[in-house]
Amino acid sequence: MAERKPPGMGFESWIDKQVREAQERGEFDDLPLSGKPLPPSRPGDEYSWIREKLAREGESTDVLLPTPLLLRKELEKLPETLRDVRSEQAVRDVVHDLNERVKQWLRAPSGPNIPVALADPDTVVAEWRAARAQRMAAEQQVRAERAAEAARVAAEERAAAEEIRRNRGNPLSPYTWLTWWRRQLGRRADRTP
Numbered sequence: 001m002a003e004r005k006p007p008g009m010g011f012e013s014w015i016d017k018q019v020r021e022a023q024e025r026g027e028f029d030d031l032p033l034s035g036k037p038l039p040p041s042r043p044g045d046e047y048s049w050i051r052e053k054l055a056r057e058g059e060s061t062d063v064l065l066p067t068p069l070l071l072r073k074e075l076e077k078l079p080e081t082l083r084d085v086r087s088e089q090a091v092r093d094v095v096h097d098l099n100e101r102v103k104q105w106l107r108a109p110s111g112p113n114i115p116v117a118l119a120d121p122d123t124v125v126a127e128w129r130a131a132r133a134q135r136m137a138a139e140q141q142v143r144a145e146r147a148a149e150a151a152r153v154a155a156e157e158r159a160a161a162e163e164i165r166r167n168r169g170n171p172l173s174p175y176t177w178l179t180w181w182r183r184q185l186g187r188r189a190d191r192t193p
Helices: 011-025 048-057 067-076 088-107 121-167 174-191
Strands: none
Touching: 067 088, 088 121
8 A cells, every 4th residue: 555645745746756656666667568659549439449358358339339329239230140040940939039128218218318129020030931931042053053054064074075086086176186196105205225
C-alpha cells in the first residue's frame, strides 16, 4: 500500500518523488514492453481498446449490445440460424427457446425501451420449409449439372480413345509415326556398341 501524502506537499511533487524512488529501487527495470513504442491509435477512436480486447477474447461486438437489441438481432438472423436444422421439431424448439428469452426480458425489461416481438412458430416453419425446398432444388440442379459434365467428359474420352484405335492402322496417323520413330530409335540403340 502506498504511503499517505504528507500535509503541505503538492500532489505533483509527491507523485514525482514516488516515481523517482521506484526508479532508484529498479521497479521499472525489465518491464515486458520496455523501450517499445505504444501501438498507434486512430484519431477520434477512443474505443479501439474495447474492440482489441474483444478480439483477444474471441468475442464479437454484439456482446456489448443491450438485451433488446440482441434479441431483435437474433430474430432477424433466425432464417440463417435455421438453415442447417434438419427437422421441423428442431425448428420449433429453436423458436420456442428464443420466444422464452423474449418473454423473460418482457417480464423484467432492462436497458433501453425497444419493442421486441415474439416469433410466430408456424410462420417460421413455413419459411424454413420454403427455403429448404429451394436449397434442395438448387442442390439437385448442381448434381444434375455435375453429372452432365461428367458424362460429357467421359464421351470425349471415349471419342478420343476411338480415334486413336481407328488411326492405329492408318500410316499417316500421328500414333503410327510415333511408334515408327520409337522402333527406329530402339534399333539404333541396339546397333550402338
